[in-house]
Amino acid sequence: MSPFAGLSAFPITPATPEGRVIAADLRGVLQRIAQGGANSVGLLGSTGTYMFLDRNERRRAVAIAVETLASTPVIVGVGALRTDEAQRLAKDAAAEGAAGLLLAPVSYTPLTDEEVFQHFAAVAEATDTPIVIYNNPSTTNFTFRPALVARLADAIPGIAAIKLPLPRGDIAEDLKTYREAAPRLAIGYSGDWGCKDGLLAGADAWFSVAGGMFTQRAAALTAAALRGDRVEADRLDADFAPLWDVFKLTGGMRAMYAAANHLGLTAAKPPLPVLPLEGDLRARLVAAIAGL
Amino acid sequence: MSPFAGLSAFPITPATPEGRVIAADLRGVLQRIAQGGANSVGLLGSTGTYMFLDRNERRRAVAIAVETLASTPVIVGVGALRTDEAQRLAKDAAAEGAAGLLLAPVSYTPLTDEEVFQHFAAVAEATDTPIVIYNNPSTTNFTFRPALVARLADAIPGIAAIKLPLPRGDIAEDLKTYREAAPRLAIGYSGDWGCKDGLLAGADAWFSVAGGMFTQRAAALTAAALRGDRVEADRLDADFAPLWDVFKLTGGMRAMYAAANHLGLTAAKPPLPVLPLEGDLRARLVAAIAGL
Numbered sequence: 001m002s003p004f005a006g007l008s009a010f011p012i013t014p015a016t017p018e019g020r021v022i023a024a025d026l027r028g029v030l031q032r033i034a035q036g037g038a039n040s041v042g043l044l045g046s047t048g049t050y051m052f053l054d055r056n057e058r059r060r061a062v063a064i065a066v067e068t069l070a071s072t073p074v075i076v077g078v079g080a081l082r083t084d085e086a087q088r089l090a091k092d093a094a095a096e097g098a099a100g101l102l103l104a105p106v107s108y109t110p111l112t113d114e115e116v117f118q119h120f121a122a123v124a125e126a127t128d129t130p131i132v133i134y135n136n137p138s139t140t141n142f143t144f145r146p147a148l149v150a151r152l153a154d155a156i157p158g159i160a161a162i163k164l165p166l167p168r169g170d171i172a173e174d175l176k177t178y179r180e181a182a183p184r185l186a187i188g189y190s191g192d193w194g195c196k197d198g199l200l201a202g203a204d205a206w207f208s209v210a211g212g213m214f215t216q217r218a219a220a221l222t223a224a225a226l227r228g229d230r231v232e233a234d235r236l237d238a239d240f241a242p243l244w245d246v247f248k249l250t251g252g253m254r255a256m257y258a259a260a261n262h263l264g265l266t267a268a269k270p271p272l273p274v275l276p277l278e279g280d281l282r283a284r285l286v287a288a289i290a291g292l
Numbered sequence: 293m294s295p296f297a298g299l300s301a302f303p304i305t306p307a308t309p310e311g312r313v314i315a316a317d318l319r320g321v322l323q324r325i326a327q328g329g330a331n332s333v334g335l336l337g338s339t340g341t342y343m344f345l346d347r348n349e350r351r352r353a354v355a356i357a358v359e360t361l362a363s364t365p366v367i368v369g370v371g372a373l374r375t376d377e378a379q380r381l382a383k384d385a386a387a388e389g390a391a392g393l394l395l396a397p398v399s400y401t402p403l404t405d406e407e408v409f410q411h412f413a414a415v416a417e418a419t420d421t422p423i424v425i426y427n428n429p430s431t432t433n434f435t436f437r438p439a440l441v442a443r444l445a446d447a448i449p450g451i452a453a454i455k456l457p458l459p460r461g462d463i464a465e466d467l468k469t470y471r472e473a474a475p476r477l478a479i480g481y482s483g484d485w486g487c488k489d490g491l492l493a494g495a496d497a498w499f500s501v502a503g504g505m506f507t508q509r510a511a512a513l514t515a516a517a518l519r520g521d522r523v524e525a526d527r528l529d530a531d532f533a534p535l536w537d538v539f540k541l542t543g544g545m546r547a548m549y550a551a552a553n554h555l556g557l558t559a560a561k562p563p564l565p566v567l568p569l570e571g572d573l574r575a576r577l578v579a580a581i582a583g584l
Binding site for chain 2: 017018019046051052080081083084105106108109110111112114115118119122135138139141251253271272273274275
């Protein structure tokens with residue numbers, strides 16, 4: 001099976017306030033995912049706070065994950081503001097045994113299509129490890145339109161997949177547009193509350209924040225949706241609905257730290273300036289995961 | 293005179309492709325600004341590619357600037373994704389002799405008002421150097437609404453000024469709103485093509501990209517607008533109009549690298565993935581600066 005199909009679980013990366021990865025806690029989070037039956041782990045994604053960790057710690061996290069997850073492929077976020085830094089991170093991840101690289105066009109100055117194309121070409125040249133285009137407009141200020149995805153897929157053999165955000169409109173239409181633009185790419189969605197519909201519409205993968213902690217249920221939902229069992233998929237998705245509401249209010253990352261703290265998996269907090277959930281939102285989160 | 297009034301000139305930071313600041317080229321750029329009569333230099337702003345340079349190089353740039361600009365105050369961009377890193381950058385800049393710190397709430401995960409407030413409080417505690425709030429929604433994904441500016445100004449004595457983007461609506465109304473929210477702060481605008489109107493409406497400062505290279509003309513425009521001479525200000529602003537058009541198309545940073553290359557001030561290019569201007573846009577830029 002391709003490492004870019006099925007449930008890809010995106011965990012938090014427990015770290016100290018100074019940004020040092022806590023190996024034991026990360027191992028515990030990853031073992032839970034492996035036992036839950038994820039098809040891959042999306043290490044150092046947005047939920048995994050990759051942009052808040054330095055190069056050494058990112059490499060350490062990959063080494064810990066590959067060692068812990070003997071039979072589950074690890075896809076590693078290698079985004080960086082500078083092209084040369086993204087190349088270095090790609091080489092580090094490949095050297096540690098990553099099965100795939102997740103590359104977002106992280107920006108400060110908003111980037112042009114040509115800049116993003118050249119950036120991806122440069123990172124793809126750095127290793128032989130397949131690349132997932134990470135289309136995450138809310139964090140990168142950049143949207144991959146179908147024409148650019150087509151150009152990237154045509155010109156760069158190392159590009160293997162794309163992780164799309166939920167569209168404003170119909171997800172089946174959105175999926176069809178990107179399929180036609182780049183037929184050879186695996187296509188998955190993130191934005192957990194819409195991913196069931198993405199899989200039912202024929203997407204290959206669910207890049208899942210909730211799957212990084214509630215893996216077994218997310219895997220069951222993925223399996224039901226992939227075999228086209230809409231009734232069962234709807235039933236399993238409904239259990240997650242209160243969690244989706246918290247995600248919409250506060251983002252998946254803050255919610256997953258609070259969940260991990262509540263479940264006793266780690267005492268690590270999100271990296272400052274991101275604050276831990278408190279008060280009402282934390283109470284809602286705790287109620288939302290009680291049923292999971 | 294406050295370091296946060298008049299023309300604040302924001303230069304590029306010439307650096308090698310590997311991100312090493314080119315001291316001789318930076319000195320040349322800064323001497324031109326000092327001779328042109330800027331009231332302050334905004335070192336390591338967005339045009340100064342601060343987010344693309346590492347901590348060592350940012351500190352080196354500050355040391356070079358303070359040494360070169362004996363009598364012109366240096367305001368230094370200290371934004372970073374992590375709060376502890378922004379604190380370290382603030383301490384570095386203060387130790388090197390910065391007259392002010394420019395702090396943007398740089399984000400990957402979009403930040404909440406409370407997170408930004410705590411971030412600013414933490415950085416303000418790190419030094420005694422006055423802070424300019426850097427409200428730059430297009431690069432940070434965060435907008436400082438007046439209520440948050442009021443809270444920051446009330447609670448944090450070290451906050452001295454705010455750098456605002458051009459509003460969608462009337463700039464006099466916008467200025468009035470922020471003045472009422474935080475009467476003790478100096479207020480300046482960036483977005484060069486609207487700053488003349490900001491100064492004419494009573495703003496204290498123009499945080500200027502063009503001023504980082506065409507300082508003498510920008511200083512004359514600033515002086516005319518600050519003394520309320522609308523006719524002269526309009527006349528001087530009209531000379532810049534072709535440059536403002538290029539800024540709107542490609543952003544000030546790319547344009548200023550091309551201008552510096554064309555004028556022979558440096559051969560440095562913007563940091564990859566940002567690409568140098570080419571073809572039509574470069575020709576337009578060259579034509580726009582021919583009259584300056």
